[in-house]
Structure formats: structure tokens, C-alpha cells
Amino acid sequence: MAKVKYSKSKTTAKKLQSTFTNTTTAAATPPNWPPFKPALPIAALDLQPPVPGYADKILVAHNFFPKSLCRDYVTFLNTLPLITTPGRPKRGEAVRVNDRYQIDDARFAQRLWLETGLKGLVLDDSVKHLWGGEPVGLNPSIRIYRYTKGQYFDAHYDDYNLVTLPSTTEPSGTNTRTVWTILLYLTSAAEGCIGGETVFYPHDRKVAKEEIAVGLETGMLLLHKHGEDCLLHEGREVLDGEKWVLRTDLCVRR
Ligand SMILES: O=C(O)CCC(=O)C(=O)O
Ligand SMILES: [Fe+2]
Numbered sequence: 001m002a003k004v005k006y007s008k009s010k011t012t013a014k015k016l017q018s019t020f021t022n023t024t025t026a027a028a029t030p031p032n033w034p035p036f037k038p039a040l041p042i043a044a045l046d047l048q049p050p051v052p053g054y055a056d057k058i059l060v061a062h063n064f065f066p067k068s069l070c071r072d073y074v075t076f077l078n079t080l081p082l083i084t085t086p087g088r089p090k091r092g093e094a095v096r097v098n099d100r101y102q103i104d105d106a107r108f109a110q111r112l113w114l115e116t117g118l119k120g121l122v123l124d125d126s127v128k129h130l131w132g133g134e135p136v137g138l139n140p141s142i143r144i145y146r147y148t149k150g151q152y153f154d155a156h157y158d159d160y161n162l163v164t165l166p167s168t169t170e171p172s173g174t175n176t177r178t179v180w181t182i183l184l185y186l187t188s189a190a191e192g193c194i195g196g197e198t199v200f201y202p203h204d205r206k207v208a209k210e211e212i213a214v215g216l217e218t219g220m221l222l223l224h225k226h227g228e229d230c231l232l233h234e235g236r237e238v239l240d241g242e243k244w245v246l247r248t249d250l251c252v253r254r
Pocket of ligand 1: 158236245
């Protein structure tokens, strides 16, 4: 397996974020995402720390999407032009070996924010202090990852981005900053995907005994703090089946 270079100095390591900068040059037409059916949320959602001790950095929400909707999405996403990672990462980039689709789609980001229960979930009194500002929406940069057997995303940090969200009241849009990464797992062992855990390393080094592994669960949302306080993390190698993930980020007003 190729190894990523990452520095113990966080400042240097933060350069790894270049993996995530928008590389879209021309405005692409957004895809016709399947409707959220049945209407969401199907049951009351809540955010829980998957492990004790890191409740201010890693949270999950079970059954954010029902399994049937995940299945519809995977079927649909299979029709999109996913691009396999170029073999050789640029200097300072984390090694990512997967198939990816990226689109700037503010309307879909808004649907994910307003039509799924996510907005209510993050504005709940129990968690609203965590975000470092007032959450106002999701990053329009939507990324879809498919990892097949042998694919993985090596250890890296996610940096923040400055994003302008469309607004009905502010003519030039709402200026925001991304604060937490949001991953929606669309497959898991239930669909035959083995491996692929998202693993966090709290002490800036990839040491097995310190790892916090979040296992795949179909329809589960994983949120983790990014930017300056991002934990070193990786998408562990998929051993069998396919791991499908949708990624966006939580945005706060700046
Ligand atoms: O696929 C995963 O589990 C991790 C993805 C990730 O780290 C990222 O999108 O930055
Ligand atoms: Fe990441």
C-alpha cells in the first residue's frame, strides 16, 4: 500500500487539504438526484459520540437515510461519471485511491440541509455549541466516493474552506466557513462491504493502539470537526464489496 507523507507538525500537515479544494473549472450541470422518499427524517434523529472522550470532535447519527433510500442512491450514483484517482498524488496531497464524483450543487446541498432533518439536528440545544458559529447550511461542493476492494483514503487532515451560500435575503449570498466534515455512509457489511472504517488518530500519528475506528453503517451520518482542530484520519482499505459515501461540510456564518 502506498504511504502518505504527513508531518507531525500540524501546520505543515494542514497543507494536505489540497486534496479537497474545488477543482471544478467549468460549471457542470448537477445530476437529477433521487427524491428523499420516504419523507425524511423517518424517525427522530440524534447525534451521539461513537466513542467516549471525543464528543466535541466526532459524532454520528444513525438511520439518517433509511436503507431503501441508500439503495436508491447507490443505484443512481453508479450512473454518474466517477473518476478514478490519478495514480500519483501531487506534493502535499493525501493518497486517495477511490472513484470520485464532485459537483457544485447548492440546490442539492440546500435540500440535504432542509429536507432531511439535518438542520434541526445541528441546531438542537444539546449540540449547537459545538460548531463554532451559527450553522447556516452545507457546502455546495458535494463529493461522492466509491471504494472497491483494495481502495482506501490514507491518513490526512481536512481543512476548512470559505464558501458563499446562496441567500434569499442577502443579494451577494451568505459568507460562511466550513467547520465540520459530514460523511453519509450508503453501504456497510449489510450490503457486503467489509472494511472501509473511518479511523481517527487523536495524537497526530498513525498508531494502531490509539485508533478510533468508526465502522460503516448503512444510512449513518458521521460528522467530525475539521480545520485547525481536525483529527488525523483515514478511510481504511475496503476488503470486499463497495463502500459508497456522500461528503459535504457544515457551514457557519462568518
Ligand atoms: O471515506 C472515508 O471514510 C473518509 C473520507 C475522508 O476522509 C474525506 O472525505 O476527507
Ligand atoms: Fe478526510
